[in-house]
Structures are given as structure tokens and as C-alpha cells.
Amino acid sequence: xxxxxxxxxxxxxxxxxxxxxxxxxxxxxxxxxxxxxxxxxxxxxxxxxxxxxxxxxxxxxxxxxxxxxxxxxxxxxxxxxxxxxxxxxxxxxxxxxxxxxxxxxxxxxx
Amino acid sequence: xxxxxxxxxxxxxxxxxxxxxxxxxxxxxxxxxxxxxxxxxxxxxxxxxxxxxxxxxxxxxxxxxxxxxxxxxxxxxxxxxxxxxxxxxxxxxxxxxxxxxxxxxxxxxxxxxx
Numbered sequence: 770x771x772x773x774x775x776x777x778x779x780x781x782x783x784x785x786x787x788x789x790x791x792x793x794x795x796x797x798x799x800x801x802x803x804x805x806x807x808x809x810x811x812x813x814x815x816x817x818x819x820x821x822x823x824x825x826x827x828x829x830x831x832x833x834x835x836x837x838x839x840x841x842x843x844x845x846x847x848x849x850x851x852x853x854x855x856x857x858x859x860x861x862x863x864x865x866x867x868x869x870x871x872x873x874x875x876x877x878x879x
Numbered sequence: 880x881x882x883x884x885x886x887x888x889x890x891x892x893x894x895x896x897x898x899x900x901x902x903x904x905x906x907x908x909x910x911x912x913x914x915x916x917x918x919x920x921x922x923x924x925x926x927x928x929x930x931x932x933x934x935x936x937x938x939x940x941x942x943x944x945x946x947x948x949x950x951x952x953x954x955x956x957x958x959x960x961x962x963x964x965x966x967x968x969x970x971x972x973x974x975x976x977x978x979x980x981x982x983x984x985x986x987x988x989x990x991x992x993x
Contacts, residue, residue, distance in 0.1 A: 801979050812885075812969060812985035813923075820978075859923065866911045866973035868981055870923040 770795035775860050775871040782878055788833075788847040790874050792860030795841065800862040801844040804835055807857040807873070819843060850878045883909045883972050885984035893992050894961050900955040900987050902944075902970030911973040912945055912953040913981065918966045926968070929953065940964070962993045 772795045782788060794800055804816040815828045817835035825835050832851050836844045843860060855878045860871040884903045892898060904910065914926040928940025934946040942953045953970060970984040 813971075813983040815982075816978070818980065853906075863979045863981075866981065867913065867925065867928060867978045868971075868979075869925075870915075872922050 771862070771869065773860060773862055773869060773871040775858075775874055777874060777877045778872065780877070782850050782876065783850055784878055785849050787851050788854070788876070790845040790858055790860075790876075792843040792845075792871055793841055794843075794862045796862070797841070797862065799840060802837065803861040803863070803868065804843065804845050805859040805861065807859055813859065817845070843874070852878050854878050855873075881972070881974055881977070881982055883970055883982050883984040885968075887987045888985065889988045889990075891990045894962055895959050896991075898938050898955070898957040898960045898964070898989070900968055900970075900989070902955065903993055904951050904953070904970075904972045904975045907952060907974040907976065909975040909987055911975070912946060913971040913973070914938065914942070914943070914953070914955050915969045915971060915983075916966050917969070923969070926955070931959050951984065960989075960991045965989060965991045977988075981982045 774793050801820050803818045805813040807813050819825050819837045822837055829830055833847050858874045861868040882905045886901045912929040915923050916926045917923045926942050926943055927936050929936045929946050936944050940955050944953055946953050968987045971981040973981050
């Protein structure tokens with residue numbers, strides 16, 4: 770069966786510090802991968818998606834970037850965090866159009 | 880741009896009350912429709928989905944949703960809620976011309992009072 774992992778689960782970072790959130794998927798090959806941000810009362814905002822290694826599409830211009838160095842690994846990064854980057858970050862993979870979500874990372878930028 | 884609207888942001892019900900959460904989406908051709916649920920402290924998980932066929936879809940835990948094409952709606956229903964249904968509910972739409980991309984509504988927080 771397929772599983773999706775995210776780490777860390779929670780993170781508190783100062784403004785201006787770098788960020789690296791990791792997502793890995795097991796049990797499937799060549800998945801489509803997604804990064805979302807969930808802000809209170811605003812639903813899920815798609816940040817990036819990837820259809821293969823090295824292929825990244827950005828949905829929202831912002832302070833973040835994504836990379837896919839391996840087939841089942843998806844990384845969300847920032848060089849300098851802003852206060853507005855605080856939120857709950859979810860990784861997902863899809864089979865057809867059904868998406869399966871990881872446990873998320875709660876990021877607080879102080 | 881294609882959009883998904885959930886008009887109820889917060890809903891408070893007593894146990895055994897009936898539930899209906901609204902979901903409307905913008906026109907954009909053929910769609911696949913989903914309801915996801917996020918229980919406190921848990922992963923976002925699929926409640927039910929519609930791809931084709933019977934527009935009344937049965938999901939887990941007694942939930943159902945009805946696709947009404949003419950109204951661009953996919954409302955979620957449950958005849959009798961339980962305290963354990965307290966969660967946040969998200970409607971999501973995949974337009975067939977958008978690959979596997981999902982667009983989510985803003986979510987509805989449901990609190991069920993015992």
C-alpha cells in the first residue's frame with residue numbers, strides 16, 4: 770500500500786531563516802506530487818506540483834520554491850522566511866484526480 | 880479562473896441533527912468531485928468522490944453527496960450527525976481539462992455538540 774511521509778511535524782523558525790520541508794511517498798512510482806498551504810479559514814492553496822523528477826510548476830508566486838530530486842521525494846524550501854509563511858503545509862500525491870495527503874507540517878515563523 | 884465555494888464557514892449542530900454543507904463550483908466542463916474531511920489532529924482524508932454515473936454518492940461514515948449538474952453543486956449530507964463528526968470539511972473539484980489538479984473550497988468547520 771502507498772504511504773506518504775512529511776517531516777518535520779512542527780517547526781518554529783525566525784524571520785529570515787531558511788526552510789526545508791521534506792515529503793516522501795512509498796509504494797508507488799512516478800506519482801504526481803503537490804505542496805499545499807492551509808491557512809485558517811482559507812482552505813487549501815496549491816503552491817507547487819510536479820509530474821516528474823526535476824519538473825516543478827508553481828501556482829502562486831511567493832517566497833517559496835520546490836524541488837524534486839528523486840521520483841518519490843518532494844522538497845519545499847525558502848532562502849529567507851517571512852512572517853506570512855506561517856501555516857500548515859501539506860504534501861499530496863495523486864492517482865487519477867484523487868489526491869492522498871500527508872500528515873502535514875505546522876510552520877510558525879516568529 | 881475556476882473556483883469552488885463553500886458558503887458555510889462554521890456550522891454548529893446538536894447530535895442527531897441533520898447536516899447539509901453546500902459546495903458550488905464554476906462552470907468549466909466535465910468535473911470530478913470530492914469531499915475531504917480533516918478530523919482534529921488527523922490527516923486530510925477522502926469522504927467520498929464522484930466521477931460519473933449515479934449522481935447520489937455514498938461515502939464513509941454515513942455521508943452522502945448529490946451532484947446536481949444544472950446547479951453546479953455537490954452538497955454533502957448526513958441525516959443524523961454524531962459528536963465524532965466534528966471536523967473540517969473540504970469540497971474539491973477536478974476539471975477534466977486541468978489534468979489531476981484539484982481546486983479546494985475554503986472549508987467548513989463543523990462542531991457537533993453532545
